[in-house]
Amino acid sequence: MTPQSRTEVAFATLPERLSRAAEQAQKRERVEEDLTRWQLLYRRARYYIPVLQWLPHYSLRSFMRDVIAALTLTSLIAPQSMSYATNLVHTDPVHGLFGAAVPAMVYSAMGTCRQLSVGPEAALSLITGETIAKFIEEEEHAHGRMSDAHRVKFIAKIITVITFESGLVTFLLGFFRLGFLDAVLSRALLRGFMTAVAVTIFVSQAPSILGIEAGLNAAYGASSSVLEKVQYIATHLGETHRLTLLVSIIALAALIGGKIGKRTVAQKKGYWRIALYVPEVLLVVVLSTILSHIFHWNHAGLSVLGRVSPGDVKVRVPFVGWGYMRRYVTKSFGTSTVIAILGFLDSIVAAKDMASKHDYPISPNRELCALGSANLFAAFCTGSLPGYGSITRSRLASATGARTQMSSLLTGTFVLLVTYFLLRFLGPLPKCILAVIVCVVVYSIFEETPEDVKFFYKMGSWTDGGLMLLTFALSLFVSVEVGIITSVALSMLLCIKHSTAMRLNILGRVPGTSTFEPLEEDLNDDGLLPVMGEEVPGVLIVKIRDVALTFANTGYLKERLRRLERYGHGRHHPAEEPRREEASVVIFDLTDVSEVDASALQIMLELVDSYAARNVLIYWTQCNPRALARLREAGVVDKSGGDSHVQPSVARALEEIHETMMQVNGGTSGVDASSIV
Incomplete structure (x- = not known):
């Protein structure tokens, strides 16, 4: 239909549509006049708690679509969350799984985006891990080396503090209607920061892929810098564990190949689209676990996950009976604020992308409240990682048929089922596979950077390019926290400059x-x-x-x-x-x-x-x-x-x-x- 014919049709049906709109307006006025106080309260509650709005009209057809999407998401988010917890935060994978389950379930009731996938994110896990490593170093410097049991409890409590505080900050940002923050932060600065995070994550996973992580930890400890890691890798390449490297290369090729294949298939129609439902990450995890168990790779020097129990996570009120640990509440607040801001930015980008694609409205302020509530509830599960929205997982949810927030509730439920009934079978899983899964996420970040750089060059935007380079350098060579704080501060200064001109x-x-x-x-x-x-x-x-x-x-x-x-x-x-x-x-x-x-x-x-x-x-x-x-x-x-x-x-x-x-x-x-x- 041509634009002219569309205009003619619109004008032809305009009287009927205007008449119908007037009738509906009159009907609404009559209904509102007859509303009781409790009915008015319920109407307001539906706005702030969206599940009251969509659940009464939920259909079986939508449920079937959401189940398929949730199963597909679970096959991705479960291995990802385990990888982030193990390789970036250096804690038990069960903490990552609870970080994927609880926030997603809470968000399904409070969130306004129907396809948003909430769970642990690579950048946020990296910041959490760096903060924990710094606190461990301070604690051991003051009181001597920790025992393994004490270290596990210490890490779980610090994670709980960060999750609770980031949830509180996020909720307060929404309560005070600061959802406009995503509009004032420069894309160039954030791209520089995210690229630096990608490089940092890749460098941190390289020792696990090469099988030399134990030597690195012995030489520099858990809080080694990027330059120290690069130096160690360069001087110890000869010690690479061949089996670990071979397994890593095959897994990396399979995951990246699957990612590229899905992207190609997504452009096609027909039966080819069934490939979108293939859980390549889950398949790699399952196959590598089976092969490791059959051929006893752990006896050949390949590091494996080992015994993990969901009982390591307890449901408790945060901070009760912590004693001296309470001092970390103030020391970690800066990190928590950074995680809250960065998590919201990632989430709102994903939410707006989904809302635009499926043509429905979202509210940044209610998104902040929903994400904040999700993390506040998650903090009651000791050691649960912070959970925020992911654009890649959300796009997968959309492509596999997610229609409502029920997909998020189902995903959280399936992750809990995996945690309690399947996690015990993953003891032989090679740790290098988890490192490879993290690197695939890094690959996604790297893919976007050249496009932005070319665009800045094409437009002659040297200021944006310079700011991107500055943030990249600070994030990579100083610290990730300094990088994101610099990004936010410079973005605010640029906004002030433009508003005063x-x-x-x-x-x-x-x-x-x-x-x-x-x-x-x-x-x-x-x-x-x-x-x-x-x-x-x-x-x-x-x-x-x-x-x-x-x-x-x-x-x-x-x-x-x-x-x-x-x-x-x-x-x-x-x-x-x-x-x-x-x-x-x-x-x-x-x-x-x-x-x-x-x-x-x-x-x-x-x-x-x-x-x-x-x-x-x-x-x-x-x-x-x-x-x-x-x-x-x-x-x-x-x-x-x-x-x-x-x-x-x-x-x-x-x-x-x-x-x-x-x-x-x-x-x-x-x-x-x-x-x-």
């Missing part, structure tokens, strides 16, 4: 008309494009393009106007000689301005006084009634010369200037009228 244009007359357009210079292959408008000699016509004039964007208004007055619209440096004569008249076009706050009005008064001291006339044109009322109330109009200095258009202001000059000078202005009017 008032948008001004010098207007010029379009030749042969009374229309005034911005005088702009731009570059093309031949150099500067010609300026199409004509400037009025001695008159500076400035259009303020900001909707609201506030203390933030008017602070440097006088300096900006002075520079425009001297150098005009071109890109000229202040060190150059002035390009214009000082203005005798300044005309402000306030077409776009609708709000003026008190601080901006004070600055306007100072501006009028400074121009009056130089005998410069000021006119205000095309004023919004609300803005004009504020200017009158503050005395700006009176100081400018009264109502005659407020005109409906720039052309009319110029006519007023010419007429006034004629009156004052006895019928002759001494100036060529055509140069003004």
Whole structure:
């Protein structure tokens, strides 16, 4: 159907649709009048607890689709969560599984995104692991080396603290309606940070893939830096365990091949799409576990997972009976805040992607509350890793048929079943397989980086490229925490810079008309494009393009106007000689301005006084009634010369200037009228 025919159909059905809308509006009004207090409360509750909204209308068909999606997700998230817990946080895999189960189940009741997959994430697990390694080093430095049993309990408690605090911070961000944070953070900075995280994770997993992790830990401990790991790998390549490397290469090729194959199949239709349901990660885990058990790879020097029990996770109230461990509540708060912010950013990107694809609304503030609640509940399971949204898992959920938040509830349930009934059979699982699974996630991050770099280069955005490189270097060579804090801080500074820069244009007359357009210079292959408008000699016509004039964007208004007055619209440096004569008249076009706050009005008064001291006339044109009322109330109009200095258009202001000059000078202005009017 062509756009024209679609328009004709829309107009043909418009009366019927408008009539139906009016009837529905009247019906809603009658219903709302008859609502009792409890019914109104229930209606409000449905907004804040979305499960009350979608569950009463849930269908068997949706359930079957959600079951298939949940089974597919479980085959991915269970091995991933075990890998993050074992290889990034250096704790028992059961803590990763509970981090995948509990937050997902809670989110299914509170979240607004139907396909969002909530669970442990690589970057967040890396930050958690680095913090725990630092705390262990401090604890051992103060009290001597920990026993293995004490170390396990210590790590579980620190994870609980981080999960609880990150959940609390996330919930409070939503409660105070700070869901706009994702819009103020620079993509270039976040890309630099995520690329550094990918490199850090890859380097941290390389010793496990090569089979030299034990030697690295003996040489540098658990808190070794990226450079120390690279140095150790380079000097100990000769000690590579061949069986471990062979198993890792085969598994890596299988997983990356499966990923590329699924991406190819996703573009096709028909029976080929059944390949999307193949759980390649689960297959690699199961096959490697069986082969390891049959051929006794652990006796050949290959490191395996060993005995793991779900009983290691206890359901307890956090912080009760912890004693001296409570001091880590304040020491880990910075890390928890970083995890909360980064987790929300990952989650909201995934949620918006799913909402756009399936055409339904989401609320960033309610997403924050849902994710915060999910992690607060997860903290009651001692050692449960923080859980946030993943865009790759969410896309898998969407591609395999997830229709409602029930898929998240089912995924959490299936992960718990795996934890209690299948985990005990994974003792022979090679640890290098878990490292390979983590590296596949890193591969996904690396895939996105070159596209962003090429785009920045193509657009000549050297500032974005430089900021990306800065964040990358800080995250990689200083610490991941410093990298994300720098990203957030620089993003905030850039937002402040842009919000305080008032948008001004010098207007010029379009030749042969009374229309005034911005005088702009731009570059093309031949150099500067010609300026199409004509400037009025001695008159500076400035259009303020900001909707609201506030203390933030008017602070440097006088300096900006002075520079425009001297150098005009071109890109000229202040060190150059002035390009214009000082203005005798300044005309402000306030077409776009609708709000003026008190601080901006004070600055306007100072501006009028400074121009009056130089005998410069000021006119205000095309004023919004609300803005004009504020200017009158503050005395700006009176100081400018009264109502005659407020005109409906720039052309009319110029006519007023010419007429006034004629009156004052006895019928002759001494100036060529055509140069003004």
